[in-house]
Structure formats: structure tokens, C-alpha cells
Amino acid sequence: MQSSVEVKGPLQLAPQKARRFKLTHARKRAALGYLFLSPFLILFIVFTVIPVVQSVYLSFTYYNMLQPARWVGLSNYSVLFLEDDIFLTSLKNTFIFAVIAGPLSYCLSFLLAWVINTLKAKMIFSLAFYVPSITSGIALSIVWLYIFSGDRYGLLNNALLNWGMISEPILWNTDPNTIMPVIIIVSLWMSMGTGFLVFLAGLQNVSPELYEAGAIDGISSRFQELWFITLPLMKPQLLFGAVNAIVGAFGVFDIAVAISGMPSPNYAGHTIIAHLFDYAFIRFELGYASAIAVFLFVVTFGLGRIVMRLLSSKDQ
Template sequence: MSMAIRNGRSMRKKDTLWHQVRINRASYLLMAPYFTLFFLFTVLPVLMSVYLSFNYFNMLEMPRWVGWANYIKLLLEDDIFIISLRNTLLFAVVTGPVSYLLCLLFAWIINEFRPKVRAFLTLVFYAPSICGNAYMIWNLILTGDRYGYLNGILLRTGILNEPILWMQTEKFVMPVLIVVQLWLSLGTGFLSFIAGLQTVDKGLYEAAAIDGVKNRWQELWFVTLPAMKPQLMFGAVMQITQSFAVADISIALAGNPSVNYSGATIVTHLLDYGSTRLDMGYASAIATILFLLMVGTNKLVQRILRRVGE
């Protein structure tokens, strides 16, 4: 009897679903191109990567099923991956929250200026993230001889007696990469915060003042941030993705491989196996681990952000 009831309920749910699809068929038709492209170029590659992670695949032969062998080798035998994982987690823990807070703080401050000044400052802060010559600038600053800008300043002021090979000295590589990433981090998340601040209803501040909100910090916590939660979520996703997917900075400044793998990240390790060695099964296992790290971190951050304003 209970089985029949459950079957009846499931049939009613299906009828309701198809009824809603028929009613809103024009909307689904308009969304179909996006969902088709999203499935073909996002969902399908992720599923294929997960499948290939359980195979040996060298791009020349058909994939050969090896089960958990790639993951066992990755987590128990690959010392470079462990170094890359540690560097990536350190990088994400430092740059993720700091860059997120900097984006929010600068956006909040810039939002108080007049429109023309606000537009100019937004361009100034956003420009480094889209600057194609950003790495060239930092290479000039960090050049290891006395003609490098940083070495030149420190030598001229007497802080150093001889030039430092910044990106060939292991202890300096990760701190420098973190500083450069923070400089480049005011990107899409920063713009989303600026846009979110523009959409906050000014009447909410008047209502909050009547309810007892007395200063700007209380306005920020109880009014501004709750009103822009979608932008906060989007900015969190973007900053997490940037902090976990760092590779170009490390390769451009420290090389690949870097000295004693001090600048190695999960993505540089992935590029090594996927682009150089063409071991796509092993590279897919690395990509799957990175994907799980990103998803887990996003879920944790979203749970924290839901409590903003409480």
C-alpha cells in the first residue's frame, strides 16, 4: 500500500514538473542555448575528468582502467604533490580571506565618493588585474642584480650590502607570490562589490537609524552586507577560485619548476603532467582533488556568509 502511495506521489510530482515546463516553455527555450553550452563545456568536461582519473591515458592509446591507482600514487607516493598541496593551502588561506576583505573594504570606501571620482578610482584599483604586463613589471622589480628596482632601493638606503636573488632564494618565493597575488586580486569580485553597494536601498539606512543603528560600522553589518549577500557570495566564489587556481604568477616569476618547488602549486603540478608529460589520467586525478577542495571551501564560506547580519 505504501509503495503505491509513493508511486502515486512521484507521478504527481512528474506531472507537476512537466506542467510547469509546458507553462514556461518560452523561458526554458530562451535558456536552452546557455544550458546547452554550460553542459557541453563545463559539466561534461568535469565528468570526463573524473572518469579519466581512474584510467591510464597518455593521449596515444585508449584509456585503460586502473581504479584507484592514480589517487594512491598521488596521495602516498608523490612528494611534489604534497609540497604543491601545502603551498596551495597556505596561499589560499592567506590570500583568499585577505584579498576578499580588501576588495570589500576598498569598494566600501570608494562607494562614498562622487560618481566621477568613484569611476576613476574603480579603474585605478581594477587595472592591475587586467594588465597584461603585470608580470613584466614585477620581474623588473625583483631582478636579482643591482639594477632590479627593489635591490637598487635597498642597496641605496644601506639595508643590503649585496643584491638578493629574490626568486631563486627559497624562503622569499612564497611571500613574494602572496604579495603579487594580493596586488592583482582586486578583480571581478571587487567590481561585484561596487555594483552591490550601488543597489542597496537608501531607505534601509533611515529605517535602521530609527531601529537604533548608531554608526557606520553597524550600518555596514546590519544593513549593507545583508542587502548585498548575492554579491558577497559571488565575490567569495571568485576569490576562492583565484586563490586555489594560482599558477601563472608562480610560472612567470619563479619558473616551473621553481627552486626546490617552493613556488609549486596544485595547478603547476597539473600542468606538468597534463601539458608536458601528457599523462592525462594522472592529471585528471590532480584536477579532481583540486575540484573537491574548491567545492568544499565554497560550501564552508557560503555557510559563514549566510550568518552575516545575524
């Protein structure tokens, strides 16, 4: 009776060696990828993750840079929401600004990019709209302060007086009723920045053949092309622009301070970032300032997640 004996020759060992070789090769490629990624990861952890974690910890302490941090629990947050009336005013001002200026800057950036993309001299117009965003907000505020000057020699007051629309100059940057509209107008003019360029780049990447195919399928107007072809293909750019608009709207500070001062009259132009700056770099109450920063981080992160859920596409 013959017993069957398995013979393991080169033909049987070859698949195992091939799998082992592929696994080793994949590990080497992954290690190489992490090696190239390590500079960014190190900088991101050191300058982003660690400060955020430290800020969360300091928000539960009393810390003034001269004494060791002393644990106070939720005391900073209770004072922030229950006793700090100026913070509630800054919260109201920031949300008013974000609700008005955020969507307006987002829509204007896209509409202007859409219109400029159809022009022949698109590079010139793109540069004209982008330059204000890279110029210092304080420097540009000087120009706007001349326009909104509260005397009769201010550009806007002079024009309104000559046209007979007002009988006396309007104190644009000192009247609590007009401070926030002025800040919104200046911010909108300076909002054509990174989001505007991203929208313009996304529009230029849409293939003209898709519009030709849409015309064959019955699309007859530019607005139908925009709704059925352009917007679905630009979800990544729209998502980036939305997150950028949220961060910019809740981070308004330098323009508000340059227009209305710090503190502004009746705190009409006081924002969350201005409140944080006050406690962090003027009063040096870093524990309380960290509580403000954590609250702002939670708000912007939550709104960002909502926008990502609305605009993210699994197909792209």
C-alpha cells in the same frame, strides 16, 4: 417520487475548462522558458558536465593520448598521496597561498569598494583598481620582475641598499624563502577584479533611506552602519565574492610561473595547477593529471559549499 438529476450546464463546466486552460498555458510558458534556456544548457552540458564526468573516469585510468585508456583503479590516487612528494609540496604551497592571499584579497576588495563608494570620483578610482585584473598576468609580471629583480639594479633592492637596510641584493624570485611572499604580493595587487566590481555594485544598491532610519534607531558611526545595515543586505554579493576568491586562490598558476619559473627553485612556487599542467601538457599523462584535477575540484567544491552555507540567506 421525483428523482434528482444533476444538470451539467455551462456554469458547471466553466471551472474545469478554466483549470485545463491554465494548465495548458503554464506548460506552454514552461516550454518557452526551456527553449530560451536550451542554448545555455547545451553549452553547459557539452563544455562543463561532460568534461567533468570524463575527467573523473580518466582519473581511474592510464591514458597518454597515444594508447587507449587502460583502467588502473585507485592507482593514480595512491601514487598522488603516498608517493608523489612534489604533489605534496604543491599542495602545501597552494594551501599557504590560499589561506593568506584568499582572505586578504577578499577583505581588501570589499574594504576598497566600501571606501571608493564614498568618494566623488568613484568611477576613476574603480577603473584604476580594476584595470590590473584584466591585464595579462605575464605582462604585469614583467613589471614586478623589475621591482623584485635579484641584482642591485632592481627597484626594491636598490632602494633597500641606498637606505642601508641590506648589505647585499636579495634574490627575491630565486630564493625559496622569498618566492611565495612575492607571488602573494603580486596576486593581491591583481585581485581587484570581478569581486571588487560586485562589491561596489552591491554597495551602490543599498538605499540611503536605510542609513537614515538606522541613524534614527541609534546607529552613530560608519562602522555600525557597515555591520548592522550594509553587510546583512550584501549577502549575495559577499557569497559571490567568497566563491570567486576560493576559485582564484586555488587556481593560481600563471603568476607563479612568471615569477619563479617552472619548475621553481626547490619547488617553492609550485602549485597544484602547475603540477596538473606538468603532467597534462608536458608529460601527457592525462590519467594522472585527471586525478589531480578531480582532487582540486572536490576541494574547491567542498569549500564553496561551506561558504554558501555560511553566507546564504533564506530571506533573499
